[in-house]
Amino acid sequence: MSKLTSFALFLIIIIFSLLIVGCGTKQPSTPDGYVAEYGGNRDVYTLILSITDCAKLQEQFDLASQNNSRETPGTPAFKWTTGYMVAADNTMKEVGCYK
16 A cells, blocks of 8 residues: 555544544533433533523522532533533533633
8 A cells, every 4th residue: 555545544534533523522412411421410510501601600609519529430420410510511501601
C-alpha cells in the first residue's frame, strides 16, 4: 500500500471516529430524556429544567454533586446524581449563567 493510500485510509478512519463520537454527545433536553439516559426521578429533572435563576440552579448542581460524591461509581445512584448535575449544568448554559 502506498503512503498516499495509507494516509487517505487514516483520514477516513479519523473522520468516521469523529462522526461517531459527535453523534453520541447529544444531551437530553426533557425530563424523560434525562431519565432514559441517566435514570433517577423525573420530578427532580422537571424541577431542575424549570429553574431560570442561576443561584438556584447552582444550588441544585451543588446538592447533586454532594450526593454524587457519597455514591459508588458504577451504581445506579451515582448515575442518577450525575444526571442531575448534567441537567443543572445544561440548564445553566441555556439560561446564560456562564456569561
